[in-house]
Amino acid sequence: MSLSVADLSFSYGARQALDAVTFDIAPGRFCALLGPNGAGKSTLFGLLTRLFTTAGGRIAVAGHDLDTAPRRALGAMGIVFQQTTLDLDLTVRQNLRYFAALHGISGREADTRIDAALDRLDMRARAGERARALNGGHRRRAEIARALVHRPRTLLLDEPTVGLDAASRSAITDHVHDLCGDGLTVLWATHLTDEVRADDHLLILHQGRILRDGRAAEITAGSNLSDTFLTLTRVAA
Amino acid sequence: MSWLTAFRAIVAREALRFVHQRERFLAALVRPLVWLLVFAAGFRAALGLSIIPPYQTYITYETYIVPGLCGMILLFNGMQSALSLVYDREMGSMRLLLTAPLPRWWLLLSKLAGATAISILQVYAFLAIAALFGITVPGWGYVTVLPALALAGLMLGALGLALSSFIRQLENFAGVMNFVIFPMFFLSSALYPLWKMAESSELLHDICAVNPFTHAVELIRFALYLRLEPWALLWVTLATLAFGALAIWGYDPARGLIRKRA
Numbered sequence: 336m337s338l339s340v341a342d343l344s345f346s347y348g349a350r351q352a353l354d355a356v357t358f359d360i361a362p363g364r365f366c367a368l369l370g371p372n373g374a375g376k377s378t379l380f381g382l383l384t385r386l387f388t389t390a391g392g393r394i395a396v397a398g399h400d401l402d403t404a405p406r407r408a409l410g411a412m413g414i415v416f417q418q419t420t421l422d423l424d425l426t427v428r429q430n431l432r433y434f435a436a437l438h439g440i441s442g443r444e445a446d447t448r449i450d451a452a453l454d455r456l457d458m459r460a461r462a463g464e465r466a467r468a469l470n471g472g473h474r475r476r477a478e479i480a481r482a483l484v485h486r487p488r489t490l491l492l493d494e495p496t497v498g499l500d501a502a503s504r505s506a507i508t509d510h511v512h513d514l515c516g517d518g519l520t521v522l523w524a525t526h527l528t529d530e531v532r533a534d535d536h537l538l539i540l541h542q543g544r545i546l547r548d549g550r551a552a553e554i555t556a557g558s559n560l561s562d563t564f565l566t567l568t569r570v571a572a
Numbered sequence: 573m574s575w576l577t578a579f580r581a582i583v584a585r586e587a588l589r590f591v592h593q594r595e596r597f598l599a600a601l602v603r604p605l606v607w608l609l610v611f612a613a614g615f616r617a618a619l620g621l622s623i624i625p626p627y628q629t630y631i632t633y634e635t636y637i638v639p640g641l642c643g644m645i646l647l648f649n650g651m652q653s654a655l656s657l658v659y660d661r662e663m664g665s666m667r668l669l670l671t672a673p674l675p676r677w678w679l680l681l682s683k684l685a686g687a688t689a690i691s692i693l694q695v696y697a698f699l700a701i702a703a704l705f706g707i708t709v710p711g712w713g714y715v716t717v718l719p720a721l722a723l724a725g726l727m728l729g730a731l732g733l734a735l736s737s738f739i740r741q742l743e744n745f746a747g748v749m750n751f752v753i754f755p756m757f758f759l760s761s762a763l764y765p766l767w768k769m770a771e772s773s774e775l776l777h778d779i780c781a782v783n784p785f786t787h788a789v790e791l792i793r794f795a796l797y798l799r800l801e802p803w804a805l806l807w808v809t810l811a812t813l814a815f816g817a818l819a820i821w822g823y824d825p826a827r828g829l830i831r832k833r834a
Binding site: 406433 | 574582585589664671672
């Protein structure tokens with residue numbers, strides 16, 4: 336499995352944010368983590384990226400345990416955070432070079448990989464522009480390109496389309512779906528049902544628990560995903 | 573190799589950020605220069621100084637406070653660095669660093685080294701301007717002070733790093749200014765020798781004597797005059813290790829520093 340989460344629990348004091356969350360994502364799959372605001376998506380994201388840790392549960396990325404082999408696990412994942420993490424005073428290329436160096440990649444090798452990553456996101460022409468000059472959609476693409484520079488096995492994106500217009504949202508969703516064709520595993524956290532496709536692996540998270548885990552088309556059973564999602568989360572509430 | 577690549581990148585980014593913030597450079601220089609050229613001029617008449625090590629003759633008050641003002645630059649830069657860390661954490665860019673596949677202590681050390689290197693550049697700029705006004709130290713002193721500046725800079729940077737891990741919001745930073753920077757600076761030997769402080773209050777003297785900043789200033793003072801003060805070196809080294817350990821603990825993922833905003 337590319338990403339394996341077993342029995343993951345986490346609480347903020349007395350408030351349980353995640354309750355025995357368990358799922359596996361197969362290599363090359365696009366997995367949508369769908370949940371309303373406050374479902375626990377960002378907490379799960381924080382644990383998956385090791386911004387903080389918990390004693391309850393286990394996370395493995397490309398077979399590397401995040402707790403016992405954190406460097407290997409982190410090296411195997413690309414991350415796009417909800418908030419932009421670009422240095423706005425640097426150009427797109429400088430931002431990607433900085434990131435590549437954090438992963439031990441420098442010089443010509445870094446430039447080759449950066450060009451390839453920018454090409455994948457149609458951002459090569461913007462490489463010399465300062466991040467500050469980019470619109471929201473292009474900043475997001477630059478961040479996704481950056482997350483691919485070290486050739487991760489798994490790409491995690493935390494609500495990457497927040498604040499973008501419909502056209503940019505659609506373009507970014509398409510781009511990331513296309514990446515799965517190259518064997519990349521994607522975990523896409525969102526609260527927007529229209530970003531999920533019928534063939535996607537779908538996880539519905541609500542109040543810290545996984546309500547559904549399977550192919551989106553099978554979970555909806557022919558009905559509209561929005562209706563299914565609302566019904567499930569209302570019942571669970 | 574990958575550790576060194578990351579180290580170089582983090583230090584270079586700190587330098588680039590500094591280049592983009594020229595106002596910060598000017599502010600960092602104006603503050604000690606005002607103290608040197610205005611405050612010291614007024615104090616010169618009021619404060620008599622006896623011959624104390626490392627000085628071998630009577631010195632002007634301006635000469636006395638130069639090491640303290642070097643320390644002031646390092647102190648304020650350490651806190652400025654902490655402020656930018658809190659800002660980075662709130663804005664999210666700190667996450668990029670903390671999710672790099674390297675040990676956190678190494679990432680923090682790299683950041684600390686970058687910030688210290690910038691501080692040292694500012695100290696040398698200050699010493700150059702002071703020399704233009706005729707306030708000089710022995711020629712080799714400008715070389716021998718370098719390791720002292722590096723160690724003192726690391727100590728104060730590590731303190732800033734540790735503080736930044738405990739400050740949850742940017743708004744709380746003003747409190748740090750009031751409760752850390754000012755007591756550290758004024759309760760030290762930066763502006764007046766400890767024996768002078770003892771004349772007015774034994775208690776204040778004792779507080780100054782345990783203040784790590786006092787020892788950082790004395791380490792710099794002696795190094796500027798080509799001498800090593802072993803006691804100050806020991807104090808500053810121990811304080812650097814203690815603040816560094818506190819910072820590493822503060823940024824430990826198990827402590828969940830970023831969890832509230834994740």
